């Protein structure tokens with residue numbers, strides 16, 4: 065059977081069978097993290113690829129050689145993907161592992177390890193817009209007839225990878241139990257240099273100013289969007305159709321303003337307030 069048409073389910077969350085199998089999900093749940101591992105955790109479309117690139121560049125001291133010659137899914141593979149076992153590198157430097165799993169599936173294993181966790185959150189209105197376009201281009205995700213239909217499912221948590229609200233709240237609660245660096249996509253935008261320095265301190269990686277310059281330069285959106293090792297143009301058109309939408313689409317904060325109607329925005333705010341009332345996280349909705 066074509067895995068493009070298969071959906072896997074774990075903990076009530078649906079995941080594309082093109083990337084996940086029952087075995088890969090089992091393997092991910094049993095995975096033993098170890099001291100030195102760095103785990104990037106995100107809800108999709110929150111800045112995963114950006115962070116994969118930043119980490120690659122931190123460990124190469126700003127040299128773009130690896131970032132421009134090895135695909136991101138090999139440098140920082142997704143724990144739950146079916147190819148994970150085969151590509152996880154055992155060599156110099158830390159193992160960099162990525163995951164979209166919610167906290168209930170991964171936090172227990174991380175708590176008994178000394179792995180470092182980097183969680184990136186993005187304001188959910190921009191996540192919804194980015195995810196909608198990703199559904200249009202990624203042929204392994206379900207079709208939605210309109211943005212409004214997608215938005216409804218997103219707010220109800222009835223999309224692939226589950227509820228944004230549960231993901232963000234669940235991981236935020238784990239801050240106290242894990243060696244975690246929590247950052248938002250918007251903070252990276254607002255003050256990249258400051259965010260980068262904080263991240264380097266968390267990782268225990270001192271950097272010279274010229275190395276920070278190189279990292280900043282090579283992880284800028286215009287540079288990354290031309291890098292075929294991160295822009296997914298290496299993937300065939302029948303799996304990711306870049307004519308529908310680019311993977312590196314806009315890379316901005318506040319694009320939701322171009323997409324949500326006043327009614328949709330009011331409905332979003334209502335659901336956000338209800339679901340986040342027990343959480344003190346604050347999001348940046350626009351940089352203007």
Ligand code: PPS
Pocket residue numbers: 106107108109110111112113114190193194195197198283284285288311312313314315316319
């Ligand atoms: S995925 O599919 O979960 O791995 O996607 P993810 O990488 O988390 O998110 C993709 C969005 O991140 C944007 N992006 C960036 N923004 C700013 N700067 C840089 N360097 C950058 N790299 C990726 C990418 O464009 C997607 O956002 P949208 O809003 O769709 O443009």
